[in-house]
Amino acid sequence: MMIYLDNAATSYPKPETVINGMVQCMKDYCANPGRGGHALSVASGKAVMEARETISSFFGIKNPLQLSFTKNATEAINVGIKGILKPGDHVISTSMEHNSVVRPLKTLEKESGIEVTFIRCSEFGELDIEDLKKNIKKNTKMIVSTLSSNVNGIIMPVGDIGKVAREKGILFLLDASQGAGTIKIDVEEIGADLLAFPGHKALLGPQGTGGLYVKEGIKINTLIQGGTGSHSENLFQPDFMPDMLESGTVNTPGIIGLSLGIKFIENMGLDILKSNKFALVKRLWEGANEVKQIKLYSKNDIHKNSGIVALNFEGVDSSEVSYVLDKVYGIATRAGLHCAPMAHETIGTRASGLVRFSIGCFNTMEEIDHTIRALEEIGANLK
Amino acid sequence: MMIYLDNAATSYPKPETVINGMVQCMKDYCANPGRGGHALSVASGKAVMEARETISSFFGIKNPLQLSFTKNATEAINVGIKGILKPGDHVISTSMEHNSVVRPLKTLEKESGIEVTFIRCSEFGELDIEDLKKNIKKNTKMIVSTLSSNVNGIIMPVGDIGKVAREKGILFLLDASQGAGTIKIDVEEIGADLLAFPGHKALLGPQGTGGLYVKEGIKINTLIQGGTGSHSENLFQPDFMPDMLESGTVNTPGIIGLSLGIKFIENMGLDILKSNKFALVKRLWEGANEVKQIKLYSKNDIHKNSGIVALNFEGVDSSEVSYVLDKVYGIATRAGLHCAPMAHETIGTRASGLVRFSIGCFNTMEEIDHTIRALEEIGANLK
Numbered sequence: 001m002m003i004y005l006d007n008a009a010t011s012y013p014k015p016e017t018v019i020n021g022m023v024q025c026m027k028d029y030c031a032n033p034g035r036g037g038h039a040l041s042v043a044s045g046k047a048v049m050e051a052r053e054t055i056s057s058f059f060g061i062k063n064p065l066q067l068s069f070t071k072n073a074t075e076a077i078n079v080g081i082k083g084i085l086k087p088g089d090h091v092i093s094t095s096m097e098h099n100s101v102v103r104p105l106k107t108l109e110k111e112s113g114i115e116v117t118f119i120r121c122s123e124f125g126e127l128d129i130e131d132l133k134k135n136i137k138k139n140t141k142m143i144v145s146t147l148s149s150n151v152n153g154i155i156m157p158v159g160d161i162g163k164v165a166r167e168k169g170i171l172f173l174l175d176a177s178q179g180a181g182t183i184k185i186d187v188e189e190i191g192a193d194l195l196a197f198p199g200h201k202a203l204l205g206p207q208g209t210g211g212l213y214v215k216e217g218i219k220i221n222t223l224i225q226g227g228t229g230s231h232s233e234n235l236f237q238p239d240f241m242p243d244m245l246e247s248g249t250v251n252t253p254g255i256i257g258l259s260l261g262i263k264f265i266e267n268m269g270l271d272i273l274k275s276n277k278f279a280l281v282k283r284l285w286e287g288a289n290e291v292k293q294i295k296l297y298s299k300n301d302i303h304k305n306s307g308i309v310a311l312n313f314e315g316v317d318s319s320e321v322s323y324v325l326d327k328v329y330g331i332a333t334r335a336g337l338h339c340a341p342m343a344h345e346t347i348g349t350r351a352s353g354l355v356r357f358s359i360g361c362f363n364t365m366e367e368i369d370h371t372i373r374a375l376e377e378i379g380a381n382l383k
Numbered sequence: 384m385m386i387y388l389d390n391a392a393t394s395y396p397k398p399e400t401v402i403n404g405m406v407q408c409m410k411d412y413c414a415n416p417g418r419g420g421h422a423l424s425v426a427s428g429k430a431v432m433e434a435r436e437t438i439s440s441f442f443g444i445k446n447p448l449q450l451s452f453t454k455n456a457t458e459a460i461n462v463g464i465k466g467i468l469k470p471g472d473h474v475i476s477t478s479m480e481h482n483s484v485v486r487p488l489k490t491l492e493k494e495s496g497i498e499v500t501f502i503r504c505s506e507f508g509e510l511d512i513e514d515l516k517k518n519i520k521k522n523t524k525m526i527v528s529t530l531s532s533n534v535n536g537i538i539m540p541v542g543d544i545g546k547v548a549r550e551k552g553i554l555f556l557l558d559a560s561q562g563a564g565t566i567k568i569d570v571e572e573i574g575a576d577l578l579a580f581p582g583h584k585a586l587l588g589p590q591g592t593g594g595l596y597v598k599e600g601i602k603i604n605t606l607i608q609g610g611t612g613s614h615s616e617n618l619f620q621p622d623f624m625p626d627m628l629e630s631g632t633v634n635t636p637g638i639i640g641l642s643l644g645i646k647f648i649e650n651m652g653l654d655i656l657k658s659n660k661f662a663l664v665k666r667l668w669e670g671a672n673e674v675k676q677i678k679l680y681s682k683n684d685i686h687k688n689s690g691i692v693a694l695n696f697e698g699v700d701s702s703e704v705s706y707v708l709d710k711v712y713g714i715a716t717r718a719g720l721h722c723a724p725m726a727h728e729t730i731g732t733r734a735s736g737l738v739r740f741s742i743g744c745f746n747t748m749e750e751i752d753h754t755i756r757a758l759e760e761i762g763a764n765l766k
Contacts, residue, residue, distance in 0.1 A: 002422065009415035010632060012423065019409050026402050026589060031715065032392035035722075037705060038715035039385065040395065071454035071591070074609035074631025099618070100609035100631060106618045107608050200632060206409060208454070208591040208634025223606050225490050226457035226483035227722030233733075235482070235489045235724065248457025248483060249393060249583060251591025251637070322420060332414065332421035339418075339610030341618065350616075 003331045003367045007360030008150050008178055008308060008338075010200050010207060014257075015264040018204060022257040030252050034229040044252050051259035052242070055211065058262050059195060060186030067213045068245035069255055073177040074100040076196035076212035079245060080173045081105065081144065083220035084194075087113035089141035092132060094118060094156065095346045096125045096149045099339040101175055105144070115139070121346050124299055125154035133164055142171045147179035151343040151356065152298045153281075153308030155183065162191025171218065177201065179306045181265055182274050193218060202307070202360070204265065205258030208251050214241060222247070265361075273361050278302040280359045280368050284309045287372030291379040297347050297354055309357040310347075313382060318353035321378065325355070329374040333357050386714045386750045390743030391533050391561055391691060391721075393583050393590060397640075398647040401587060405640040413635050417612040427635050434642035435625070438594065441645045442578060443569030450596045451628035452638055456560040457483040459579035459595035462628060463556045464488065464527065466603035467577075470496035472524040475515060477501060477539065478729045479508045479532045482722040484558055488527070498522070504729050507682055508537035516547055525554045530562035534726040534739065535681045536664075536691030538566065545574025554601065560584065562689045564648055565657050576601060585690070585743070587648065588641030591634050597624060605630070648744075656744050661685040663742045663751050667692045670755030674762040680730050680737055692740040693730075696765060701736035704761065708738070712757040716740050 004012050025047065031040035033048045049064070056064035070076040081104050085091055091108075093101055095118050108114040117135050121127050132143070143165050148155045158174055165172035174192040176185055181202025187195050192213075199209030214220050225237040226247030238244050265273060285300040288311050297310040313321055322335035336353040337344050344350045357371065387395050408430065414423035416431045432447070439447035453459040464487050468474060474491075476484055478501050491497040500518050504510050515526070526548050531538045541557060548555035557575035559568055564585025570578050575596075582592030597603050608620040609630030621627050648656060668683040671694050680693040696704055705718035719736040720727050727733045740754065 004414070004423065006414060006419055006421060006424065009418045009424070010413065012414055014409055014413075019406055022409075023402055023406060026397055026405075030393065030397075030590065031387070031389060031395055032590075035392045036389055036715070036717040037702065038389060038709040038717070039713075040387065040715055041389065041392070041717075071458075071634065072631035075454075075607055078607040078609065078630075098610060099615065102618055103608035103610075103620050103630075107620065110619075198632065206634075206636055207413065207415075207632050208637045210631075224458055224461040225486035226461065227481060227486075229722065232482065232720040232722045233724045235485055236493075237486050237490065247461075247486075248455035248593075249581065249590050251454065251589075251634070253589055254591045254634070254637070319420065326421040330422075332419070332423055334419040334421070334424075337615040339612065339615045341616045 001330060003370060005357040005359065005363065005371065006332045006334050008201065008356065008358030009334055011202060011204055011360045013362060014204055014206065015261065017264055018206065018257045018260045021260040022206065022253040025253045025256045032249055033252055048250065048252055048255055051255045054259045055262055058266065059213065060188050061213050063216060066216055066241050067211055068242035069250050070210040070212055071208055071251070072210045073175065073196050073198035076210050077101055077175055078104050079212055079223055080194040080196055082108065082223055084171065085114050085141060088139060090115040090117070090137050090139040091142045091144060092117045092119060092135055092140060093144040094127050094146065095120045096154065096343045097144070097146055097340065098150050098177065100177070101144055101146065102342055118342065123347055124297070125149045125152055125343065125347055127156050129157055129160045129164065132161065136168055136170065140170050142173055144173045144175065147174055147176040147183060148306035149343055150178045151338050151340050151354070152310040152347060153178070153305040154299060155179065155304050155306055158190050166191045182277060182306050184270055187213060199254065199258035199261065203258060204261030206254050209254040209258045212245060275302070277307045277359050277361060278305070280363055280365065281305055281307055281309060283365065284357060284368045284371060288375055291375050293379045293382055294375065297349065307359045310354045312349065312352055312354050313378065316382065318355045321355045324378060325374060331371055331374060384713060386753060388740040388742065388746065388754065389715045389717050391584065391739065391741030392717055394585055394587055394743045396745060397587055397589065398644065400647055401589065401640045401643045404643040405589065405636040408636045408639045415632055416635055431633065431635055431638055434638045437642045438645055441649065442596065443571050444596050446599060449599055449624050450594055451625035452633050453593045453595055454591055454634070455593045456558065456579050456581035459593050460484055460558055461487050462595055462606055463577040463579055465491065465606055467554065468497050468524060471522060473498040473500070473520050473522045474525045474527060475500045475502060475518055475523060476527040477510050477529065478503045479537065479726045480529055480723065481533050481560065483560070484527055484529065485725055501725065506730055507680070508532050508535055508726065508730055510539050512540055512543045512547065515544065519551055519553065523553050525556055527556045527558065530557060530559040530566060531689035532726055533561045534721050534723050534737070535693040535730060536561070536688040537682060538562065538687050538689055541573050549574045565660060565689050567653055570596060582637065582641035582644065586641060587644030589637050592637040592641045595628060660690045660742050660744060661688065663746055663748065664688055664690055664692060666748065667740060667751045667754060671758050674758050676762050676765055677758065680732065690742045693737045695732065695735055695737050696761065699765065701738045704738045707761060708757060714754055714757060
C-alpha cells in the first residue's frame, strides 16, 4: 500500500467520476468541438462549453468566454505574461514563484527590455504588502503572484495584492497552480485580472489541462496562431476570446475530466475539503515537530498553508530522506528544489532542498499517522 | 446508427486499447513524470519515455530525446516556425496549407520582418517542385509544407521537397497533420528536419496530444519557459531536448493513449490500413462521380490521396449538403472552409466551401455504400 503525498505535483488518485466521464466522452461523442455541424461535433462543442461554464462559475468568472483552455498552467502563465508585457514595461513578482513564472520573466528581462522586480519574502515565504507597494514604479504594468507556494504551501495575501493593483491601475496575474481547488478563488473579489491554473492538481482533473482567464477589455496578444474553427477565411488570428487563445484542437476529454473534478469538489464542498485537508496538515506538522532532528518550513495555520508540510532532517540531504520514505515506508514525497530555486533561496534551503509532503483530498488520518511513525523511526535511526 | 466521415478533424472511434491504456494510466500510476523519485513518478516517467521511443521509432527518429510532446500539431508548428525564423529570413510554403501554418507565417510577415512565399498549387492542389525551386532565394531559411491537404487529401511530393531543401541547405518543416498514420513517414528518408504531428487524427490517439521532432544539431528557441523537472536551480530554460520544449507537466495519459494508437497501427500494418482506406476512398469517389450534379475535388489515386473525398453538388452550398447528410442520413461530414481558405482559393471553392468526407480505419464498405446512396438521393431530389 502506497501513501501518496505528492499531490502538489499531480493529485492522485482522481475521482472515479473524472475517469468515467473522460471514457464516456471518448467512447460516445468525442469528435472535434466547434469544427463541424454534425451531431458528434456539436455534442463535443456543447460539452466543452458546459465545462467552460462550470469552471468559470467555480472561479467567479462572469463571462465564460473569457476563459481559455491551455495544456497546463505554464502555458497559461506564459501567455498571460508575454501576451501583455512590452519593452519598457516593469513587472513585479515575488521570491516565492515557481520557474513557470520566474523563467519567462527572466527571459523577458534578458531579451526584451522588460524590467523585473522580485520582492523578497520572509523565511516562511510571507510577502510584506508594503514592500510590494514601495516597488511600484510609473512603468509597472503587471504584478504576478502565486496564490500559494508549491514549496511550503504559504498562502500569499492575494486580496491585498489585488487591491493595490486596482488602486494603481496595474494588472494582476494570479498563478493559482497551488491553491486552486483548496482555497476559494473569486476573480472579482480578489481583483485578479488574469488567472492561470492547472487542471491536474487540486482541481482533480487530468494532466494536459489548464486555463487562462483574461478579464474583459484587456488586450492580449497570442503566442500561437492557427485554426480556431472561427473566421476560417481570415489569414490572421481572430481577436476575440476564447478562440484567439485556443488554436488547434482542444483536449476535449481532458476538459470534461477537469470539469468533473471541479464538480466533485463542489459536491463535497470546498470549505469542508479545505478544513479536512488542514486537519491532516496540522497532525503531520505537529507529529513532525516532535521529532527533534526535524526542521519545519511550513506554517501550522490554515490561513497560511494550502496543504504542504515542508521539512528537513537537519544535516541530511532531502533526496535521501525522500528515497527512504519511498523505498522503506511506501510514502511518496518530493525532495529537491521543486522547480522553484528562488523560493528555496528565500526560505534557506537552496543547498539542501527539502522534503515536501503535499496532502490531497483522498489522504486519511491513518496515512498521516503512518507517516509520522516513519519520521519518528528515521529520526531514531539518526541518533 | 451514425456514419462518421470526419476523421480528418478527429478520428473516431478510438481503438479500445487506447482508451483502456489511458484509464489504466490514470488509475494505476499517473503521478508527475520526471518530477520526483518515488515509485509512481518513476512509473509515469518510464511510461512517457517508452511512448517517446515507440513514437520516434514509428517516424524513423533515431534519438527519441529529439521528440518533444505538444498539446496539438498547431503548437508544434508554431514552435518549429517561430523558434527558428529570425527577421530577414525568407520562408517558402504552399497554397494548400492549413491556417495552423498560414496564420503564424502571416503574423511573422506582418510583425517580424520575415518574408513569406506561398507557392500556388494546381486546381487539385498539386505542388510543382520546379515552382518551389524557382522561389528559393539567398535568405531562404525554411520550407514548410503539409504532407497532405486537409481539404482534398492531395499528397505533397515531400521527398522531393526534402531533397531540394537538403541540396540547398534549407530547413524543411513537415506538417504531418493529415497523413501521419496513413502514409509512411521516415524523417531521414524524407529529409524532414522538423516534423509536427497531432495525436488525435489518423494516429488514433486522444485529443490534447501531438509532437515536434527537431533534428539533432538544429538550434531552436522556446516560446514557453517554465518548470522542466531538470536543472531546477537554473532561472533560465534548459537548452536541451526534449526538456526545453516541454515546460510544465505533460499530458501523461494522453501520451500513453497516442503511443497505443500507434501500436494499434503497427499491429494492423500501416500499408494494409492505407490500402483498405484507399479502397473506401475509391468506392466513394467512383460512386459520387456517377451522380451528375457532383463535382469532385480529390484525386482517385492512392499516391495522390491520403483519405478524403471532397465534393460539391453544383450550385448548392456545401453547408446545406452536409446538414442534410447529418440530419437525414446520419452521415457526419465537414463543410465550409476547413480552416484552410488559401487551399480553397487554390482549388476554386473559396466561395462555396466543399463537403469533405474523410475516411478512417474503422469505416466499412457498407457505410460507404450507404453514403453513395445518400448522394444519389440528394442528386435525384435536386433534379
